[in-house]
Amino acid sequence: MHSSAVFLIEFGAIILGLGLLGRFAGRFQFSPIPLYLLAGLAFGEGGLLPLGTSEEFVAIGAEIGVILLLLMLGLEYTATDLVSNLKTQYPAGLVDAALNALPGAAMALLLGWGPVAAVVLAGVTWISSSGVIAKVLGDLGRLGNRETPVILSILVLEDLSMAVYLPIITALLAGAGLAAGSATLAIALGVAGLVLVIAVRYGRHISRFVSSDDPEKLLLVVLGLTLLVAGVAQQLQVSAAVGAFLVGIALSGEVAEGAHGLLSPLRDLFAAVFFVFFGLHTDPASIPPVLLPALALAVVTAGTKIATGYWAAKRAGISSKGRWRAGGTLVARGEFSIVIAGLAVTSGIEPRLGPLATAYVLILVIVGPLTARYTEPVAALLAGRRSARPSDPEPEPDATQTRDLVPSPDAPAEK
8 A cells, every 4th residue: 555655656746747847848948858858867767866666657658658659650641641752752761861870870889889789879860850840840830831841751751761670670689680680670561561551552441440439439449459559569579669650550531630639648648758767767877978979979960960951952942041941950859769769778788878869869859949940040141151251342231132233334233
């Protein structure tokens, strides 16, 4: 009875604290993810007040949080959207992977962590935060901008790549050999391909089967189906998160919209618990030794994300201002970087990888909204300074407008 009371007190305090942190973040219009991570650091190993009886329940809640994050992500897209994005935007996806995954892999190898940690850290630096970026686009009123479809296409390709990437690192972290790893990947790709085909051809029938006018029944069926598929996927060593993602893709239309509205509060609750859980298993004393590599990696990969967005927007025919806005918006990392690092922390391959990932995400989840807002104005300011350098023949602000005009000697200069 005493332990039950302590559990309720601890878990209630966690939920209340998360709610207050979320309200604080909302008041100042920034993502609450860094505050959730800091809360986990404060109450975890080496923190101010380590938790006791509630930690096991928090671990289960964290696993459900990852599953719901990927389910909700799958609900955002239809199989047709994914196939269309693969056909039209795959060059941008390849550039994104090359520019942003390689710095993480290189950093892990330079630190002497080995090839498996290099593959994991590559994923941490590669995947942008869909949640943070979607919120930033809404806050800045850019959902209707011409560059926004380019940003969303890159995010879709990153999310779809998770269906291939997660089984790879799951096999690597489990220590599977080449044959077992190849079999796991083949199963994952086969299942993903089969689900996409079924979703394209029979998605309406699946949605009709799941559909219900009663919100309670719809919630129970969708949530139960997702947990069931996620468990089967994990049993096959494919990844529970990938299973949840594929369930989301298979559902469409009114069912997807209804499930999205019902599951959003649950997703937010358990996702917050997941970030706290990750912080709980990171010793705050382990962060200062990796802070410098994390900062260097953040600077490099912020630049590579800006370059990715700029190139993709230029390829789509977007103006210079839109290119800079696209690049700056993609900088934020968040939930999926922590998901990937969490898998590595659980396997215990490299004790410093978790602290480095925590510091890295903390930096970029704070910097990301700032680069989204200010990259384009700063680029315009620097371009203006270059055009107005002393060597220019006409340094006036309107010189660029009249440079190609040749007025008569007695005519006034055009404005």
